[in-house]
Amino acid sequence: MIESSEERLNEFDRYVMNDIPIRLIRLSDMKFVGRNDMKNHFQKFVLQWDTSYSWYPRPYLAHKVKYAILSHRWLDVGEPTYEEMKAGTATGPGYEKLMNFCAKAREHGMEFAWSDTCCIDRNSSTELDESIRSMFRWYRNSYICIVHLAQSMTVEDILHDEWTMRGWTLQELLAPCLIKFFNKHWISMTDDDKPWEETRLMEVLERTTGISQDDLRRFYPSPSKVDERMTWAARRKATRVEDVAYSLMGVFDVSLQIAYGEGGDRAFCRLIEAIMQAGDPSVLNWKGEAAKHHTSHAIPRSPQSFVGHRELKLTSGRLEMTMTSLGLRVPLVIIPLNLHSFTYDYVSCVTLDCPLCPTIKINIETNNYYSSTYQYALGIVNYSLIGHGSCEILGIRGKSAGFILFRVPRYSLRSTLPPLCEPRPTDFVGLGNIPSRKQHFEPWMPVRQEGLVEVNFPNIPSESVFDISHKYLEIVYL
Numbered sequence: 001m002i003e004s005s006e007e008r009l010n011e012f013d014r015y016v017m018n019d020i021p022i023r024l025i026r027l028s029d030m031k032f033v034g035r036n037d038m039k040n041h042f043q044k045f046v047l048q049w050d051t052s053y054s055w056y057p058r059p060y061l062a063h064k065v066k067y068a069i070l071s072h073r074w075l076d077v078g079e080p081t082y083e084e085m086k087a088g089t090a091t092g093p094g095y096e097k098l099m100n101f102c103a104k105a106r107e108h109g110m111e112f113a114w115s116d117t118c119c120i121d122r123n124s125s126t127e128l129d130e131s132i133r134s135m136f137r138w139y140r141n142s143y144i145c146i147v148h149l150a151q152s153m154t155v156e157d158i159l160h161d162e163w164t165m166r167g168w169t170l171q172e173l174l175a176p177c178l179i180k181f182f183n184k185h186w187i188s189m190t191d192d193d194k195p196w197e198e199t200r201l202m203e204v205l206e207r208t209t210g211i212s213q214d215d216l217r218r219f220y221p222s223p224s225k226v227d228e229r230m231t232w233a234a235r236r237k238a239t240r241v242e243d244v245a246y247s248l249m250g251v252f253d254v255s256l257q258i259a260y261g262e263g264g265d266r267a268f269c270r271l272i273e274a275i276m277q278a279g280d281p282s283v284l285n286w287k288g289e290a291a292k293h294h295t296s297h298a299i300p301r302s303p304q305s306f307v308g309h310r311e312l313k314l315t316s317g318r319l320e321m322t323m324t325s326l327g328l329r330v331p332l333v334i335i336p337l338n339l340h341s342f343t344y345d346y347v348s349c350v351t352l353d354c355p356l357c358p359t360i361k362i363n364i365e366t367n368n369y370y371s372s373t374y375q376y377a378l379g380i381v382n383y384s385l386i387g388h389g390s391c392e393i394l395g396i397r398g399k400s401a402g403f404i405l406f407r408v409p410r411y412s413l414r415s416t417l418p419p420l421c422e423p424r425p426t427d428f429v430g431l432g433n434i435p436s437r438k439q440h441f442e443p444w445m446p447v448r449q450e451g452l453v454e455v456n457f458p459n460i461p462s463e464s465v466f467d468i469s470h471k472y473l474e475i476v477y478l
């Protein structure tokens with residue numbers, strides 16, 4: 001591996017020009033500086049840094065290109081703007097908060113700082129778009145994140161502080177490697193000699209946010225564990241409805257075009273579709289009403305849809321999911337079910353059993369209509385494909401998860417179809433006509449509002465698999 005000063009400088013340049021904020025505050029004179037200024041400031045130190053690296057990994061550069069970043073609850077009015085700071089006319093409680101933040105940043109040895117109130121030129125749609133898409137990375141690459149809790153005096157007050165209930169502050173809690181919490185009077189809420197994650201603060205944060213201490217200590221963004229991570233956002237609110245989706249891009253490591261005005265439903269649908277491209281089945285583990293999507297009933301309405309999701313182990317690998325004009329295209333293992341019993345008392349109480357495994361019975365409550373003329377099936381999502389080509393088989397877990405599916409006979413929709421006329425055999429030679437439609441069914445549809453269900457196959461340990469024929473795999477449009 002070639003080591004050279006040029007390679008080190010190139011890696012440093014790439015980092016500064018792409019992975020830190022567009023604009024920061026220079027604390028010595030409270031003036032704005034850009035990325036080129038940051039490059040010129042730190043470049044003279046580059047070749048003095050640890051030479052044991054043949055190139056500078058991102059965590060190493062983040063530790064050297066230091067800046068502080070602010071996490072806070074915006075005031076309704078009075079936050080300093082980019083224009084005011086540039087003109088030197090910023091005043092009021094928001095400016096006072098900014099100055100206190102900068103003072104704490106200096107105390108921690110920082111020369112540069114960033115705040116979302118004044119360091120973004122919101123008149124530039126290009127800059128705003130880049131800032132929103134990059135926000136998680138900017139918080140992750142900060143040397144220290146300073147959190148101001150304007151409604152808290154003690155650690156216990158955090159349980160009711162609005163900072164824990166805002167959409168954008170979720171990623172501001174998860175992304176930074178080092179966080180320092182200050183109360184309403186800018187007094188430290190932790191012992192400076194003790195890491196924050198080892199204090200009472202960790203227990204309170206876990207309790208109020210629902211996020212485990214492991215994730216609080218070190219969070220890795222990815223489009224996985226979607227059902228669990230969405231519940232972290234379920235109780236949070238945003239002023240702009242689209243921000244419910246935009247504020248989660250970094251958490252799930254996906255990117256969306258920013259389009260304020262599109263509405264919260266459309267933005268959240270786009271977020272879910274982007275997450276689905278990674279193929280983690282946990283994105284399907286929700287219940288309730290589906291979003292108003294043009295083609296699919298598999299898109300949840302909001303993070304609240306994941307609250308109360310079933311605790312399922314969906315670890316069999318990626319599931320191919322593609323959004324099409326027919327719905328969400330997904331291959332599922334189709335296990336036939338029979339309608340065992342059906343009662344109605346405000347909602348339908350249904351028991352389904354499995355002819356291939358008679359000990360399995362599935363009980364559900366739903367508003368769907370049921371009929372003995374329908375076909376029913378379990379569409380398993382957490383299966384494994386084993387082998388290749390014609391030798392491919394399906395590995396089914398002892399504890400499997402899937403959708404309850406149904407489909408209606410096509411003849412029941414005869415009123416919407418042209419009149420059926422069966423040709424005489426003597427009129428056609430070799431035409432593969434079908435004599436009757438009565439045995440044909442419409443495509444599979446999921447039972448609405450039910451979500452994924454769990455099935456335990458008898459005498460198969462939950463983490464073990466048993467093999468079945470590839471013929472049970474079908475393409476379904478949800």
